[in-house]
Amino acid sequence: MPQFDFAHVFWPQVAWLAVFFAVLYFGVVRLTLPKLGKVMGEREDKISGDLSAAKVAKDAADEVDARYHADMNASREDARKAIADAKAKAAKASEKSLAKATASAEAELAEAEARIAAAVDAAQGALRDAAAESAQAIVAKLTGGEPTLDAAKASVAAHF
Numbered sequence: 001m002p003q004f005d006f007a008h009v010f011w012p013q014v015a016w017l018a019v020f021f022a023v024l025y026f027g028v029v030r031l032t033l034p035k036l037g038k039v040m041g042e043r044e045d046k047i048s049g050d051l052s053a054a055k056v057a058k059d060a061a062d063e064v065d066a067r068y069h070a071d072m073n074a075s076r077e078d079a080r081k082a083i084a085d086a087k088a089k090a091a092k093a094s095e096k097s098l099a100k101a102t103a104s105a106e107a108e109l110a111e112a113e114a115r116i117a118a119a120v121d122a123a124q125g126a127l128r129d130a131a132a133e134s135a136q137a138i139v140a141k142l143t144g145g146e147p148t149l150d151a152a153k154a155s156v157a158a159h160f
Contacts, residue, residue, distance in 0.1 A: 131156045 132152040140146035 128153065128156050 132149060132155075135156060136147055136149060136152040139152070
């Protein structure tokens with residue numbers, strides 16, 4: 001087999017190896033590596049562009065988020081103020097209603113007290129009249145002489 005005859009074929013095989021190595025090496029270096037370098041450069045530029053665009057988008061999103069939170073906080077504060085105002089208005093309305101109800105109740109109480117005082121005066125008057133008539137009858141039974149009703153009323157009024 002000629003492949004195993006190393007004494008006669010070694011130098012020609014080394015020469016052919018050198019020729020093919022040079023062709024492949026320079027073919028790869030001259031043809032493939034520039035294209036590969038160009039593709040890698042474009043990819044690196046694309047990646048760095050995408051990263052910068054992503055950073056810009058993130059900054060914009062952070063700004064929108066900050067505005068959103070600021071608006072939400074402002075809305076919450078406005079809602080708190082509105083609730084406080086509504087509570088204050090309700091308290092004022094409640095105080096007015098309470099004041100009206102109190103005034104009405106006090107007027108009714110004063111009227112009732114006046115009626116009670118009139119009833120007490122009437123009852124006391126009736127009691128005095130009854131006491132005067134009873135005193136007149138008692139004096140008439142005890143002494144035999146009947147005092148006048150006016151004298152009996154004056155005596156009862158002096159002791160009441």
